Amino acid sequence: MVSSEEKRKCIENVIELSSNEETKNIALKNLYQVLLKDTLNGKLYKYRSFDDKGYALANLNDGTLHCSKPSEFNDPFDCKIGITFNSIFKAKYESEFDVMMEIYNEFLSVVRNEADINDYTDDVRRLIIKLQNNTIITDFIKANDGKISSEQEMGKFLKDNSNVIIELLQVFLEDDYFKDTLGVCSNMMPQLVEKISPTGMLVLSDENATYEDFAKANGVCEDADEIELTMLMSEKISPELVDARADIMNLIDDKDNQINTKLVDLFFVGCLCTDYKNRLMWSHYADSHKGFCVEYDYSSLTEAEMLSLPLPIIYAKGRPLLPWKAALDNTLENISEATAQITLGLLTKDDEWKYENEWRILVSSSGSTEFKMPKISCIYLGAAISDKNKAKILEIAKRKNILVKQMKIDRGTYALHAATIFN
Template identity: 20%
Template sequence: MDQPITSFYKYFTINQNLFNSLINNELYFSNPRYFNDPFDSLPRYKLCSDIQKLEKFYLFIQKHINEKIDIIRNLKDFEKKKLDFESLLEVFLKVLFKFDESYYNEIGNYEYKLIEIFTFYNNPEYFKEAFKVNSIELQNKMYADYAFLYIDINKFGVACGSTTQTCPVMWGHYGNNHTGICLKFEFCDDTGNQSICLSKDEKLEIVAVDYNDSPLDIFNLDYDELENLILTIYKTKCSKWAYENEVRLINNSQGLLKINNKSIKQIIFGCKTTPKDRYSILKLISCLGYRIDDLMIAKIQADSYELKIERMTIEDLAGSGVYLEELNVKKPF
């Protein structure tokens, strides 16, 4: 049985966004479509040549989209847009059949996309023609439509962290070339209950990323498995990213979420942070009433390419104009 995930380390650039997060007790949950991995939340899948399996997937999406029929029919200019997409589909299926940018540019927002999906999945002739002309493109479209209906339209947000605090590559990519900081967040209180959210009614899904190069066998899944595929999609990344040891918090909305500042237990300063930046951060958290268990700093080692995390000393603030009484820290520092 897997051990529960109780904490992660999150890297930050020292800038106004970090200051705002600390001042307002907030954590940002991003749209995974904007992450630096183009396959994020869209892991690769096994191609299938079995028309019956593909048709089963087509009918699954048809069932799902038709459950939203009342919403879709009430969208502005539904009938006109449906006719427009019927004409567009005729062109792509009989002339080009590649759902490239010129096709998707016609789908400028979620409402258009819903009507397009409704149109495609309520005419079985489109499926038959698509399979005959280009079955791979059909599969690409159905997978993208599944992701849209189960992930994109729900606007789930993701906050990413790591179980490691010593990887130089992580500090370089996400800690602004080692000039930033890393915060340790603990997700649960002493009783084991999730406590990272300020509101007790808020609960986050916490998952460790699975680094796996095997494509998902989506066309072999039954309806129940397809309904529950979302978390697998969110947590699957290729093995090239394994050095990140990533942990993800998944929220049911994107943007800023109020968090319990008691969940921040440790601050680690990058090895290239300036004494002035270190002092500014410490003074800020002191003024805000944070109680940090450990103030740490990353140090370059003489005999390895890993960083060593050490407890901060007064020497790490030398030249910053430090006045210890302002910092409300434990002594000796």
């Protein structure tokens, strides 16, 4: 089995190189090599159950794969991008906070007589002067500048000097430039930071602490996601900020609905795997071993056929996050980055599903749901298939000269075996 990291790099390579015909062929050949490495002799499999309308048998007869809407999948996380308050905040305000840090560092240079205040622009000079005029900040720097050299010392600093952090934030957030660009957060942040408990400040400095730890340190113990915990902490710490919370939740809900609704309607998806003996797959997708499994042969494709290659699924503990930069600022660079993130989102699943070792065919939702597949090299009948359905499969197999094997349950171990019944 190829690692998820290798598969991720392969997909990123396909995304990056697909815009150019020459480099696209290089990316597809690399993808094909990954497929061959991840499979047994280049074979991919589709588990099927018998349906009343005969769609599964029609696909078998026609050599096609039915591709479904992601909304029909049994995993509610499938083909959807996650969102967190931190990812929104980072996309919307990271550049402003970078500027704050730059100005703070310039302020330190002036305090240390390493720079002349007159060398800066009017906006920077104005903020440096405001920092210089704040005695809480300047007294702290005179007493502590250069003393914080470890994480433990930073933790103690946060616990003992939250008032200094508040003063720094207020200097920036009361400035017209930052007040305008930070919007609702300029109203929320100073009050929230001021009211965070000393224990909460200490948790912030611990790289091993979870967001739930931080919430608990501030009196919120509900079983909830990061966004809801953030809102609950804000409600507990600053109940008066009702309008600011409403503005943030409207932004989250609006962008989430816009992108994820479009995402699940963007493609039809065909699902394949790399193992015909997977007992869980037989149970889940082949009607408790009463269905069948089709083997598709990818071992010798032409260059033209490589255009229809499936893509591997990446299994991960963390969800791909919504590309907020593109949602908030539609620059070409942001849109390009978002396209890559969204594609990876379609191809990333919770690692609880890694036993499937899935490969996916993505078909535009404007096209057909029935995808023409490579040659069928074998059909595997479930260990509990009925005689009636077995006869239906054999009729198609004999007409098309396809090898058929019957799965049998091992008498002594948790294993399946495939016995040839038509060759």
